[in-house]
Amino acid sequence: MKDDLHSPGLRFEILGPLSVSLGGKKVDLGAPKQRALLALLLIHVGSVVPLPVIIKAIWGANPPSQATATLQAHVSRLRKLLHRHDLSLRLVHHLQGYRLEVDARMVDAAVFEAKVRDSRKLLKAGDLEAARSTAWTALELWNGTPIGDLYGYEFAVAEADRLEHIRLRTLEVWTQTSLDLGVYDDVTVRVGEELRRNPGLERLGAHLMTAQYHSGQPAEALLTYERMRHAVAENLGADLSKELQVLHGKILRQELAAARVPESARRTAPPGRHPPWHPCCRLRSRRCPCPCRETTGSSAARQSCSGCSACGPKPAAAVAMW
Known part of the structure; x- marks a missing residue:
């Protein structure tokens, strides 16, 4: 921040x-x-x-x-x-x-890189919650393309590329620790935003598919795979990685095992700027006050909810677009 x-x-x-x-x-x-x-x-x-x-x-x-x-x-x-x-x-x-x-x-970039180093140390030490929180704090310092107003200078472009690489690696730390802690809803929102900008990020795509599957959205996970496959084929003329293909198969067969969630993680509110989303929400920019938001993504919530003032009537098929 x-x-x-x-x-x-x-x-x-x-x-x-x-x-x-x-x-x-x-x-x-x-x-x-x-x-x-x-x-x-x-x-x-x-x-x-x-x-x-x-x-x-x-x-x-x-x-x-x-x-x-x-x-x-x-x-x-x-x-x-x-x-x-x-x-x-x-x-x-x-x-x-x-x-x-x-x-x-x-200097915000110096603070960012210091927090990135701290998050990696915490991850190495096995403190997943602290590593996740510190990584998120580092990511929140970003306010757009680094020195994007000076893109006429080669040094500015090179530095922006270097910082962007660090940012993506830090986002992977945050995402992986979120999955390890069972905080799936935050991942579906945050990584969904990232993949809208760059659908070729396969590792983050795998994390998003995993989070969507475990938050009760296996159909969305399969759609994510198809969007990535189309983007990579169109832009690079290549297939998705073997790892993603294996993950896709496990989701199709419903064989993806859930992560073990530590008891402390169940009692701790996850850090992040996004609240849970109501399963009927069709506009991601809306924050939904519906009482069933605590079960966002679960099949029970999708079946029982009749809509709310923020979401409007329940659609025939609630499909979360990213």
Whole structure:
């Protein structure tokens, strides 16, 4: 969550459009190249970025003759801008380069990666609930494509790709621990959203199919498989992995064993921004107050519910689209 960023002073955000704020108010960062310079320094926060690296990142392989002088002007203006809001920040010249000295807790990407490391350590230690909660907290820091407003710069695209890879691996940690704890409904919502954007993510697709099956939606699990199969065949001209084909067969034969759910997990409310969904809900954007939401996804709920004010009348076939 945003509150996990160190609260005093400026907040630097690159897990979305580049943004600097103080007390909730945005700071004007100046010209595009000055913004690009700040983004590059934030990516390498606490480390020296060599002068040639900065010039190539901002001006490309063929920089103008006055690039060094222009860079020095950008550095001077950026230093004054930062000091105007926080005197503790330092932008220093060091060893033929520049280093931004900022508390890493003030930079959302640094906080994100620290929490990712923590979640992996907790998973390795066998603390599934803490690993799941920490992974989710890391994922909530995202606010769109990292530094997507600077996609005209190759360094921004490369960094966004690197962070996206970490995000997907973290989502897999959250999803796997959710399955291990028997928290299936959250997975069907969150991973369903992800696969709408990229149906070729086979590992997450397997997790979604498993969650759908165990939450009483085997037909949805089979539909998920078919959507993935079609997308992979159309985009890559390939078949789904052997593992997914085996999972598909188990779901068809109703042979998929449920995970053992620890007693403590049954008593703990799962972290996540989405509440359980009513089985009759046709619009996922609606949060349903129906009393039977505690049994969302169960066959009994689907059979007995007659609809509610949030959901409307019960449809003939309640099919959750993702």
